[in-house]
């Protein structure tokens with residue numbers, strides 16, 4: 118089993134919507150768009166992922182798999198959305214290179230929220246690895262400390278947030294094999310969303326069995342991608 122490493126070189130940036138993102142020295146990449154970390158996460162994962170599954174597919178109880186826990190922003194915004202809409206969420210997140218707790222506690226994502234929500238955000242980071250805990254009555258949460266390449270989910274999900282660093286930084290995470298695993302990890306009618314819209318990635322997704330839809334991207338990105346699993350009867 119992986120052990121948490123204590124040094125992960127990162128630096129802080131303030132993005133255009135004033136929310137923080139991190140720059141990873143290991144991957145030479147930012148965790149979010151510099152045009153707005155919170156705005157990007159809301160557009161790609163909440164609006165085109167969670168909201169879509171809730172409204173279009175009529176799901177009230179939604180299981181989510183996130184690839185790359187990172188700053189915890191997607192998990193936190195999913196909790197906020199679920200609370201607002203009265204949804205029940207089972208949230209699994211995979212992470213191989215955790216952000217140190219000292220850095221996570223400096224992130225400004227909860228600055229417009231109550232003390233209770235600030236505690237909840239810290240709880241997401243402090244929670245023991247590989248152990249499911251109810252964070253609230255309606256939000257159960259587990260972080261898997263593992264490489265995505267080695268992750269064997271014990272269940273299927275309705276929604277995947279595919280939020281690895283980009284294909285130019287991590288080409289081995291955007292392959293047909295990885296998307297076949299993602300496809301198998303989804304229920305029928307399950308949905309995967311990602312900020313990425315690269316042509317080769319979309320071809321890999323299609324070969325893995327997904328129906329792929331291009332949607333308007335965040336900021337200066339022309340497109341993002343939604344991929345759906347539809348099984349023939």
Ligand SMILES: C[S@@+](CC[C@H](N)C(=O)[O-])C[C@H]1O[C@@H](n2cnc3c(N)ncnc32)[C@H](O)[C@@H]1O
Pocket residue numbers: 147148149184185186187188189190191211212213214215263264265266280281282287290
């Ligand atoms: C683009 S960042 C996004 C993280 C997160 N969703 C957020 O909002 O901060 C990508 C994340 O994937 C993680 N990661 C990179 N390679 C990985 C791998 N092979 N397996 C699991 N996680 C990985 C990184 O450590 C980083 O936290």
